[in-house]
Amino acid sequence: MRRFAVIGILVAACSGQSPDAKLAKSLDAPASWMSGLAMIGEKWSANSVPRAYVEKSLDAAGDEFDKTTKSVRESDASPLLRNAVLKQLAAAQASSSSMRGAIEANDRARVARDSRELADAGKQLSEIAEDAAK
Amino acid sequence: MKKALQLALGILTAVGGFFDVGNLATSAQAGARFRFQLIWSLLFATILVIFLVEMSGRFAAASGKALPSAIRDHLGFSFWLGPFVILTLVHLLVLGAEIGGISFALQLVTGIGFQWWAFPVAIVIWLFLWRATFSAIENSTSLLGLITVCFVVAAFVHHPPLHQVAAGALPTLPSHDGATYWFIAVSIIGSVIAPYLFYFYSSGAVEDKWDRSYVAVNRGISVIGMTFGSAIALGALVVAAMVLAPRGIHVSDYNQAAAMLTDAFPFWGFVLFAASMGIACLGAALEVALSLAYATSQTFGWNWGEDLHPREDARFSLTYTVAIFLSALIIAAGIDPLKLTLFTMVINAAVLPFVTIPFLLLMNDRRLLGRHCNGWFSNAIVVMIVIVSFVLAVVSIPLAFIGGT
Secondary structure (H helix, E strand, O other): OHHHHHHHHHHHHHHOOOHHHHHHHHOHHHHHHHHHHHHHHHHHHOOOOOHHHHHHHHHHHHHHHHHHHHHHHHOOOOHHHHHHHHHHHHHHHHHHHHHHHHHHOOOHHHHHHHHHHHHHHHHHHHHHHHHHHO | OHHHHHHHHHHHHHHHHHOOHHHHHHHHHHHHHHOOOOHHHHHHHHHHHHHHHHHHHHHHHHHOOOHHHHHHHHHOHHHHHHHHHHHHHHHHHHHHHHHHHHHHHHHHHHOOOHHHHHHHHHHHHHHHHHHOOHHHHHHHHHHHHHHHHHHHHHHHHOOOOHHHHHHOOOOOOOOOOHHHHHHHHHHHHHHHOOHHHHHHHHHHHHHOOOOHHHHHHHHHHHHHHHHHHHHHHHHHHHHHHHHOHHHOOOOOOHHHHOOOOOOOOOOOHHHHHHHHHHHHHHHHHHHHHHHHHHHHHHHHOOOOOOOOOOOOOHHHHHHHHHHHHHHHHHHHOOOOHHHHHHHHHHHHHHOHHHHHHHHHHHOOOHHHHHHHOOOHHHHHHHHHHHHHHHHHHHHHHHHHHHHOO
């Protein structure tokens, strides 16, 4: 009984966060995926990982970006924050879609460019999340 | 000479058998998010597990009984039934996480989705258990499991800042993401002090016909084997801290961790990661399935033994058969293996009191253990472990809500 009370208090404390802070917390996974895809693209260019693995990663990251985009649109966070986040998510979706095409075409230069863009988007999204959490 | 050989083999087994999907997932997350700051939780859990494994081996060697049957016989069926049901459910989750790990490793090398691998993997595990003897299972998977030493080699290749690694051995408060920090700390402890280890180890000692002359061998295996096993988990943590953390990768999916060895081994790194994950999880899956069958058979007084022909212990064989296929269902349903693993490690931590309290009672039973009973030092350690396990039981579930990734 006591354990449930503790859970209740802690969950209530957690749900007492501001909408901006809540949104910031949910950005961890997409930001990690952007940086992860950047590394995976870089490793594919260096022949260190197989194509099937990159494609599976692009699928999983795409699902995460879609899920986050939906939750950002439904969030009560400030419009300024939501727009900044949506901009980075759109950039990441564009870069990952470009990376998928580049891998099919075996275009290593384009994969390298997409990787850099994804790394930038991940970094910026992390900074946005850090600022919003303050 | 025979004992020395058994000690060496036992240490290899302990090293190869220590590292599993839980260690990989929690070490990678700890290194990726907090660099070296959570090394203390791995070291702390290793010290505790050394004591508990030593006690479960000493108990089996001195009494000739495995833990579940001793708990039932000496503490009573009604005392044991509740914990047994809870620990059975935890075993099924851990087995699901291990099957998920093998399936994911196969996804990495084939590109075919992990959920499609769940039942083929289940059949391989089942065939292994159905056909092989205890020592064949123990030795083959553990020797193959030594491939995980690649994490230690990779950690050295990266030349980590030793003063920061050493500083991580001392507990410090996190500068950011406090809830996640404690969640991962608890998950690391849950991954190292997995309940199945003790039931498997003590039942294995009975299978190997240990007697009181094995008490010293058991001590060597526990201390050296667990220490080296923990070094592999530390290697994975250090590699994640050197490769993933600087890039801002927090490991919210196994795919994000799969390339972590490619900085150290550009050509073989990916294959080494997949092979390490697959083999470590296969070894652990066999141990968990056996542990569940041992605990169930001993609880209900059925015939048990991996060295017996399945027709001689039909209910024992049926138990692991059902367990393997139930656990495979979780993965075939498409549940994310990393999320399942992290959840399961927290549950491992939450149920620790059910494991540790019987230790305190049984290890002081002079009728069973004679002069091999716990001394004051071992008892002090067990009391501390019981207190820690109660704290973990209380905080782990709320942390999973707040700090879960």
